[in-house]
Every structure is written in structure tokens, then in C-alpha cells.
Amino acid sequence: MAKYQDLANSIIRGDNIASKEIAEKLVADGVSATEILNNGLMPGMNVVGKKFKANEMYIPEVLIAARAMHAAMDIIKPLLSETGEEGKGSIAIGTVQGDLHDIGKNLVGMMLEGGGYDVVDLGVDIPAEKYIETIKKNKIKVVGLSALLTTTMPGMKDIIDALKADPETAGTKVMVGGAPLTQEYADSIGADGYAPDSASAVDLADKLMGHI
Numbered sequence: 001m002a003k004y005q006d007l008a009n010s011i012i013r014g015d016n017i018a019s020k021e022i023a024e025k026l027v028a029d030g031v032s033a034t035e036i037l038n039n040g041l042m043p044g045m046n047v048v049g050k051k052f053k054a055n056e057m058y059i060p061e062v063l064i065a066a067r068a069m070h071a072a073m074d075i076i077k078p079l080l081s082e083t084g085e086e087g088k089g090s091i092a093i094g095t096v097q098g099d100l101h102d103i104g105k106n107l108v109g110m111m112l113e114g115g116g117y118d119v120v121d122l123g124v125d126i127p128a129e130k131y132i133e134t135i136k137k138n139k140i141k142v143v144g145l146s147a148l149l150t151t152t153m154p155g156m157k158d159i160i161d162a163l164k165a166d167p168e169t170a171g172t173k174v175m176v177g178g179a180p181l182t183q184e185y186a187d188s189i190g191a192d193g194y195a196p197d198s199a200s201a202v203d204l205a206d207k208l209m210g211h212i
């Protein structure tokens with residue numbers, strides 16, 4: 001559909017007014033949030049990723065693209081939550097210390113909400129202590145860690161080790177994700193699960209929470 005391409009293009013050129021309007025139009029036409037995500041937003045962000053890597057786009061432009069992505073995500077968010085089941089429990093999610101990437105984390109959070117979970121979003125640049133504090137306060141059984149940089153990935157192991165060292169958080173299941181991660185890496189740091197994208201993150205959460 002040409003509208004999907006329009007939406008992807010609006011992300012690439014960082015036009016948050018157009019991305020919002022096109023997302024609204026697609027929603028009004030009855031297109032599902034998942035289709036909008038998979039056919040418009042993700043392809044747009046993928047192009048941004050490629051251009052950034054090739055030095056065809058620079059940080060300010062990527063940030064403007066991210067803003068356009070978030071503007072469209074705000075429109076589809078209520079839709080994702082609506083389709084969800086109710087009351088499956090609380091999950092905390094955050095981007096690890098030193099890392100400011102939050103688009104993927106936010107998507108995972110949205111999909112988890114859509115899947116019936118209460119999501120406690122810690123934000124970005126989160127040290128181990130903050131995860132522990134939040135897990136204890138909210139009696140969290142599953143926590144999601146996101147990292148987009150090879151330099152911040154090792155921080156995930158520190159968080160997992162810190163959780164295991166505290167009797168109150170030792171039973172908390174940890175799921176990890178982010179573009180540089182792999183199942184092998186997740187296994188090597190002792191994570192309970194890894195998911196490559198936001199849709200499989202919900203299945204993983206269901207498994208870790210004992211719902212499937």
C-alpha cells in the first residue's frame with residue numbers, strides 16, 4: 001500500500017507532522033497497529049539505520065527521525081493496548097547504563113502492554129541499583145534489559161549478577177534484547193531469555209511469566 005511507503009518516508013525525512021497524520025489515516029481506515037508497525041514504521045527506521053551507518057545521515061537527523069517515529073507510535077499505542085488481554089502481571093523494562101537508545105525498548109514496552117502486562121518503564125541509562133530498587137518496589141517477576149551498543153551490552157551481565165546476588169531479586173527472570181544481541185550472547189551472560197523483536201518479546205514474557 002502506498003500509504004505504508006509514505007509513512008516510512010515521513011520517518012526517514014523526520015516529518016513528525018506527516019508521520020502522525022498518516023498513522024491517524026491508516027488507523028481510521030481500519031489498518032491494525034501491528035501492520036502499521038511492521039509495514040511502515042520499522043521499514044522507515046531500518047532505512048534510517050542503514051543511512052546512519054553509511055554516514056548518509058547524522059545524529060541530529062536520526063533524532064528527528066526518532067521523533068517522527070514516536071509521533072506515529074503515540075497514535076497506534078492505544079490500539080495495541082485495546083487488543084490486549086487484561087492483568088497478566090507487571091514487567092519492568094529499561095535501557096542499560098550508558099545507553100540512550102529507547103525506540104526498540106519503547107516498542108517492546110508497547111507490545112507488552114498490548115499483550116496484557118502492566119509495564120514499568122524505567123527509561124534510559126539505567127544502572128543496576130535502579131533496576132533492583134524498581135523490582136523490589138513493584139514485586140516484578142520479569143525484567144527486560146535493552147542495549148544497542150556493543151560497549152553497553154556487557155553491562156547487562158553486571159545487572160544479572162547483581163540481581164542474582166540479592167536474595168530478594170534472585171528469582172527475577174531477565175529477558176534481554178537490542179540489535180547487537182544474540183541468543184548465544186544472552187546465554188553466555190546468564191539471561192533467562194532473548195527475543196529479536198517486540199512481537200517475540202511478548203511470547204517470551206508469556207513463557208517467563210508461566211502463562212504458556
Ligand code: B12
Nearest residue numbers: 049099100101102103104144146149150177178179197198
Ligand atoms: C536511532 C539511533 C540512535 C539515536 C537514538 C535515539 C533514540 N531515542 O533511541 C541517537 C542519535 C541518539 C543515537 C546515538 C548513538 N548511536 Co545510535 N543508532 C540508532 C539507529 C540508527 C537505530 C536504532 C533503532 O532505534 N532501531 C529501531 C528499533 C525498533 O530497533 P531495536 O532498537 O533493535 O529494537 C528492536 C529489537 O532489538 C528488540 N529489542 C530492543 N530492546 C529490547 C529489549 C528486550 C527486553 C527485548 C526482549 C527485545 C528488545 O525489539 C525491538 C523492536 O523490534 C542504530 C542503527 C541500527 N540499525 O540499529 C544506531 C546504532 C545503534 N548507534 C550506534 C552508535 C555508535 C551511536 C553513538 C555512539 C553515536 C555517536 N558517535 O555518538 C551514539 C550513542 C549514544 C548513547 N550513549 O546511547 C551504532 C552502534 C554500533 C555498535 N557496534 O555498538 C549503531 C548500530 C549505528 C552504526 N551502525 O554505527 N543512535
